Amino acid sequence: MIHTTGLARRFHSGRQTVHAVRGVDIDVAPGEVVGLLGPNGAGKSTTLRMLTTLLAPTAGSATVAGYDIRTDPLAVRRRIGSIGQGNGSFDGLRTREELQAQGRFYGLDRHTARRRADELLQRLQLSGQADRDVAKLSGGQRRRLDVAMGLIHRPPLLFLDEPSAGLDPHSRSNLWEHVTGMRAEHGTTIVMTTHYLEEVDAAAQRVIIIDHGRIIAEGTPDQLKSKVSGDLVTVELADPGDRSAAATIAAGIPTAHEVAPGRDAVSFRVSHGDTVTPEIVRALDAAGIRLRGTQVQRPTLDDVFLSLTGRSLREDHG
Template identity: 45%
Template sequence: MHHAIQAERLVKTYGKVRALDGLSFEVPTGTIFGLLGPNGAGKSTAVRILTTLSRPDDGTATVAGLDVMRSQDQVRLAIGCVTQKISVDPATTGRENLVLHGALYGLPRRDLRRRTDELLARFGLAEAADRPARTYSGGMQRKLDVAMGLIHRPRVLFLDEPTTGLDPEARAALWAEIAGLAADEGLTILLTTHYLEEADRLAATLAIVDRGRVVAAGSPDALKNELRGDAIVADLAGTESLAEAERALGRVPGAREVTVSGRRLRARVDDGAAAVPLVLAALDAAGVRVGAITVARPSLDDVYLRHTGRTFEEEAA
């Protein structure tokens, strides 16, 4: 299988902070790949290296078959990059933003006009094309930003936290556009995100990053299927001893991987529905009051918890 991106043992240190600590992953050509992890995990540092904006202290990387340190100019022509911060010029129109961006790549005028019209139509921006971008909603500005990254028909597109700050409706709309790009244009897309649902929905394969290293990699379904059974989550209503509550839950037959996060208990069981009465009885016998209890199939948050001992909620706190 051909790989559009290959990163091998990347290391990057800023002072005493080791942002990347031997990061390695591969992205198959023509797929959406998710680089998943909380803020500070090393995702943006990896993207900066792969897009030639930074150099690693150690390790190697190729994008579209080109070495990111030896062939920087060629890499920049082969990629599109949409950063966390929207790069749209609010004072100019949507059309002008696209034309200016395409001119920077030296696109012929006729091709640029055709490509601009094509992208405006694709992203639903044709009617707003001649309005200043400052009049666009956040979702429209982000769509325009992605279109700018595509103006020169790159082989690889980097989307760094593309839906941060968008409302749920705008986020869902952009998800649909991203999925369509991979299907319709055969692009390879590297998507960095800290939204679990985003990675689960879009990525064919992904890598979960923790403290500069890949701790798990594979398809979302394969990673979740590694976690046998169901997850039970109990939110405690009282101020009882967490240690006693954890011990009580650990005594439930079949309960494993018992963890505590704040006033929340988690455990894995083979059959969630059958285990709920046993969990409630065990906690009640220990004098632990439960405010709510839920059962769910394995999620990417459970995968992260398995490999790091922490949940995404704990990382965000």
């Protein structure tokens, strides 16, 4: 569905040249859900803008939905849906009118455009706003309208650039339920960026991590997380004075590493935290060390990025 070779984009600002994307090779199979992760300025949105024909590459090549983005951009646009970071709706129309017009632009007949508009208004909880001027919608309502506009023609390939930004948790959940439902029902291919890492973890079959315009890692979420050095196990001590003895016991567990005593707890990394935790609990109990609790934290995609770059995605977006 997507094939790129050496895709690149640079910008000129005065005498300075900014290399936003530095020759990325991407392949996306039909029906696949792929998440693009990276800090602000990494090149994610620039890559999406090139793939959606909104920005011409300065080097490399790409085919999207079977068509070359340089030589046949119109054919690409006919076959994709794109939900960008900004509002794409027009203030001069009512909500249902805007959706119907979008459907008509994509060649839907009047009846089909009306039916799909009403269906999306209901699924995205906008039915009560159907006859309201777009200009009077709240920010979250306009965001949901943008999503509906990108879905109304049921594209085989859907690009989502921070689609849930500005939505409350309930609306975010509703959005992803509909998007994943489209994939299950119609086999839609989805390429998305988001700073909600749990969304990528839950929805994406494959993750591509971009930093400084280059792809630095890719794989399934589990494959990427397996590269992080184990689960993080934390044992909370009833008596902070036991932390030195507890740290010594933890260090003696096979495969345990990065042992770190805190004020009233000891943490360490280990390959299989769920099986090791009972072992250390028994060892601490035998040594007369009482506990307040234990925690096992599996690696996250943010941990993956931290291990690769030394920076946190969450801190960057914050």
